[in-house]
Amino acid sequence: MAKDVFHQQVKKALIKDGWIITHDPFTIRISEAIKLQIDLAAENAIAAERNTEKIAVEIKSFIADSDISEFHTALGQYLN
Known part of the structure; x- marks a missing residue:
């Protein structure tokens, strides 16, 4: 499973909190x-x-060319 671009930053922020x-x-x-x-x-x-x-x-970065496509992918994962 590929980790999101901000995975480590989110993990560090949670630990810091x-x-x-x-x-x-x-x-x-x-x-x-x-x-x-x-x-x-x-x-x-x-x-x-x-x-x-x-x-x-669940970490999402929305860095692809299409924000709408990224949003639909994230929404579909959330609904699952």
Whole structure:
């Protein structure tokens, strides 16, 4: 899986903000034949509680010739 141009910058920003990167990439298996990969998964302990916040981050840069084409690709991935 090719990483987005800003992958490392986003990862560093999350770490600087106190997030722990748990997966790079984060794979979700739908079935034996179908799996999705999200760029990063992270968790952050909530100071006043024992639970944790968890996020999945998909990184998009929109650097191709067509912003509309990039938007449609990103939207399609989000809808999946």
